[in-house]
Every structure is written in C-alpha cells, then in structure tokens.
Amino acid sequence: MLHTVADETADLSPDGLLSAYEAHLQTVLDTVGVDTAVAETDLDRDTIEAVVDGDVAGLTLTEAAAIAALDDDAPDAEAIVLETRDHLLMGMTTAVLDVDAISANLDVDLTGQEVQQAIEGRIDMTLAELAAIQSVIEQRLEE
Template sequence: MFHEVVDGSGGPASIDGGEADQSDVEGGEEIEATALSAAFESMLIEAAAEVVRDGTGDGPSIDPAIIEAIDDGDAASLTVEEAVSVLAAADGRDADAMVAELRDHLLMGMATAVLDVDTIAASIDADLTGQEVQQVLEGRAAMTLDQLAEVMAVVETRKP
C-alpha cells in the first residue's frame, strides 16, 4: 500500500529502490513528495499491468479510464480511491479497508509528529486550507495521489 513505500516494505516501489529501513526516514531527514509520487506511480504501473494481464476475477471491475491514466503517466491526478482500487484488484484485497488503513497511517503519523492540519496545509504546495486537508484525510473530500504524496512527505519528515 502507499504508506509502505516510506518504510521500505513497498518492494521495488520504495522511495530508495526497496532497500530502505526505518532508520532511513527517522531523525528528520527530508522525504521528497516527488520521490513518493514516483514510487506511487511505479507501484500503480506494476499493479495495473497485473490487473490487465490477469483480469480482476470475481472482484469489482476497474474503470478502463483509470488504467489508461496510469499507462499515460497521469497517475498523480487519480484519487486515492481510484488508485487503491487498482492495488486492491491486483492483490485481491478490499479497497475500502486499504483506504481506511492508509488514512489511519496518516492520522497516526500526524499524532506521532505532533502535526495539525493547518501546519500541513502551510507546508505543502497543494492549494489546500487546513479545513480542506482535514476533509481529505477524513475521506469527506477526494484526495489525489499528488496531494497524498505531499501530505505524507510532511508527516514522515517531521516524525521524531
């Protein structure tokens, strides 16, 4: 899942090529949103290829526009839910549970880093207010993969 990219368990989609350990991101080292976004895209390209190759079986069908966006290099504009639907289909997992796990990871990271939504909003390039950051984290508004990468980079960089 996307949060595994940071801790090195995301396989080849990890931000350092899959050889990260937790010490690589501790101690306030900078985690770049662009590196996270590239790792997310790599993860999606792999999952989309598997879904196309194997089909989705008994699971929900994936919107062909999502696969096309990934193939065209536009994965960053996908919503988290759209992207997770591809990962879930490839892994045979429940997409809603995966999204909930991601949100839990972000919220726990915010608590660990002692961050509030206004601080995150001020620290990212995405044009979001603190209230909008809260809405995307809670799932009341759509969050793109680009926005996820920016938020996750701030949270992970500020963890002790």
C-alpha cells in the same frame, strides 16, 4: 499498499512519493493486465491506461486503492483507503503535527480544513495531495 511506499523509497518529497505510488500501481497493472483492471474495478479504460502511461497525480485515493486491491496480497480497496487515512493520522500524532501545520508546508493548495476533510474522507484526495500530505508528515518523522 499506498501508505507503505514511504518505507520503500528514500525520496520522501511529494514528487518522490508520487513516483513511488505510480510504480506500485503500474506493477499491479503489469501483473493483472489492463483488461482485468477494467473488468474488476469501476474505472474506465482511459483511466487505467493513463496510470499505465504514468499519469497518476489526478487519480483519487479511492481510484488508486481500487487498482492496488487487484494485487492478490493486498486487502480490498476500502481497507486500503482506511489504512492510508489511519497511517496519516497516526503519523500526524507521532510527528506532533496538526492540519494547519501540514497545510502551511504543502506544495498543493489545501487549507487546514481541506487537509482535515481529505484525511477524514469527506472530500476526495488526489494522489498528488496524498503525496504532499504524506511528505510533510514523513519528513517531520525523519527529523
């Protein structure tokens, strides 16, 4: 799943996590195929093919979860989204970080309020934003 890629990569930078998300989604698509992904998700062929080509930064968490859920061993897309958000919240608690502290350390342009809204699911979070947020949390946990 998406939030567990941090456990599988040594590079906890936003770029490193984004690359790990990309690799995970590409593995799923290699297994199921583009045609199946288009048929079994609400995503269009261009979006699926962009992921195959390595363009995942602008993909939303919900879209990425739809692809990740195609893996037979994965839960459904909604569960993936909820588990990812829960993982971020638990990481924030363990690392003793609030949304303003995360925002101050992001490479992407999100305010503390927008970080909170993204984690709560009130606004769509892209994989680039997820990678940036998760990177701040994971690196703090490593300290």
